[in-house]
Amino acid sequence: MVAPTRSKKSINGHGGSSSSKRVMNRGAWTAEEDMKLSGYIEIHGAKRWKTIATKSGLNRCGKSCRLRWLNYLRPNIKRGNISDEEEDLILRLHRLLGNRWSLIAGRLPGRTDNEIKNYWNSHLNKKAISGREKSREVEPAPPQGPAISLHKAPENSPALEEEEGGSGDKLEDGYLDPFDVEEFFNFSNEATSCQEWVSKFLELDGDLLMAD
DNA sequence: AACATCAGCAACCGCGTGCAA
DNA sequence: TTTGCACGCGGTTGCTGATGT
Numbered sequence: 001m002v003a004p005t006r007s008k009k010s011i012n013g014h015g016g017s018s019s020s021k022r023v024m025n026r027g028a029w030t031a032e033e034d035m036k037l038s039g040y041i042e043i044h045g046a047k048r049w050k051t052i053a054t055k056s057g058l059n060r061c062g063k064s065c066r067l068r069w070l071n072y073l074r075p076n077i078k079r080g081n082i083s084d085e086e087e088d089l090i091l092r093l094h095r096l097l098g099n100r101w102s103l104i105a106g107r108l109p110g111r112t113d114n115e116i117k118n119y120w121n122s123h124l125n126k127k128a129i130s131g132r133e134k135s136r137e138v139e140p141a142p143p144q145g146p147a148i149s150l151h152k153a154p155e156n157s158p159a160l161e162e163e164e165g166g167s168g169d170k171l172e173d174g175y176l177d178p179f180d181v182e183e184f185f186n187f188s189n190e191a192t193s194c195q196e197w198v199s200k201f202l203e204l205d206g207d208l209l210m211a212d
Numbered sequence: 213a214a215c216a217t218c219a220g221c222a223a224c225c226g227c228g229t230g231c232a233a
Numbered sequence: 234t235t236t237g238c239a240c241g242c243g244g245t246t247g248c249t250g251a252t253g254t
Contacts, residue, residue, distance in 0.1 A: 028222070028248085050239070066240075067223065102242060117243075118221050 025059040029068050033058055037065055038073045071112045078110030082119055090116060091124060 025033075040056035046069055049062030058065060071077075082090075086108055093104045101113035101120075108116065 026224075048239075061224095062239080063225085064223075070241095071222075099243065113242075114222075121244095122220050 024061050024064075026064070029072070033060070034068070034073055037068060041069060041073075067114075071114045076110050077112065079115070082111075086111070087119075087124065090120065094120065094124070 029037075036056050036058055037052070040052055044052070044055075046052070046066075049066040051062075052058075053060050053062040053065045056065070060068075089108065090104060093107060097103050099117075101117045105111050105113040105116050
């Protein structure tokens with residue numbers, strides 16, 4: 001899809017937290033706003049979104065600026081044309097992680113959590129459901145939700161922990177955990193390239209399927 | 213051609229977490 | 234210890250274009 005020019009709701013305020021009476025711009029971003037934002041970030045960096053929002057001269061809230069940057073303006077963003085390989089990876093990761101879009105996006109270079117979430121809701125959700133329906137015909141009651149349960153953890157930290165704690169390899173829903181989850185999803189350790197990670201994941205996920 | 217419905221997606225919202233004062 | 238700010242995440246909303254009737 002081309003850069004959006006549609007005018008969404010342009011209402012005052014942004015609901016909730018801000019008590020400011022200043023009328024904020026909302027809705028679709030214009031090319032001019034995009035230029036202002038990326039120009040400012042180029043010079044000052046993508047930090048302190050509230051400051052960025054005010055100093056850049058954009059009549060937007062910091063949240064809106066952050067979202068626009070992360071999902072649209074950031075360099076190396078891939079948009080659209082999700083390949084079969086990526087789709088397959090999303091399906092597998094979702095089966096493993098559930099709706100942890102940012103984690104899934106973290107393993108798809110150039111893809112954003114928002115894009116993946118949208119893609120899931122509009123394309124893959126149906127696929128996943130129909131897949132489950134089919135497998136239900138063969139064996140009843142497949143497990144719902146992520147095979148690996150996660151506690152919410154900050155980015156770039158050991159994000160995953162098994163529910164039972166420790167190095168136990170049996171997960172709460174009966175899935176076997178065939179690999180070191182903490183190491184596997186430790187994004188701070190980027191020694192291995194993403195390509196390597198993907199092939200490693202596909203390999204291990206295949207094993208997991210065989211074990212089912 | 214006109215209208216209704218659906219699908220895709222950008223953007224908004226509320227909440228949780230981390231951190232500094 | 235408490236409080237407030239900044240940030241990130243996931244769910245939801247609603248606009249637009251496509252498709253169907």
